[in-house]
Amino acid sequence: MGHFLYDETHWPFCVTTAEGAISLEQHLEMLAAWDRWFDKQEPFIVFRHHLDKAALEQADGAAKATKAWLQAGARDQIKTQVRAMCILVPPDAMATVPKSSVEKVFGIPGGVFHDFAQVFDWLDHRAWFNCSSVNQDRFRQTYLRQHRSD
Secondary structure, three states: OOEEEEEEEEOOEEEEEEEOOOOHHHHHHHHHHHHHHHHOOOOEEEEEEEOOHHHHOOOOOHHHHHHHHHHHHHHHHHHHHEEEEEEEOOHHHHHHOOOOHHHHHHOOOEEEEOOHHHHHHHHHOOOOOOOOOHHHHHHHHHHHHHOOOO
16 A cells, blocks of 8 residues: 655645555545645645656546545535646656646646646746745745655
8 A cells, every 4th residue: 555645734735645556545535635625715726746656546446436526516616726736746657647637627727747846837937826925935945855856
């Protein structure tokens, strides 16, 4: 079984990190984390960080659970509360993940990237992104330092 973590210490920047094959139970925990973020009723940005190709694979039942979760209201919550979704994948997995998946599937700004520097470059070119945020500066420093070799 893989490892799954979520981090909201730099709110409104939320990070989910997955390494290895994620179980259905871990996937459901991730959906519950999203529900807690929705409960805040504040806009936020999500960074979904997949550390390896195995983390991109879905456990049996995960797609069905996600579809039910989206239909139960999460799709609307995503459109109204999530300002962007950035999916980070290993460079060798870039070809297997559709680059338009975030905007196409969720109807919000986002994309697929291979490192945090690329994500911040993309965010810096979005007019709505508040570059003066103290949390944004701390988040940027923390994740660029932690993931320098990605």
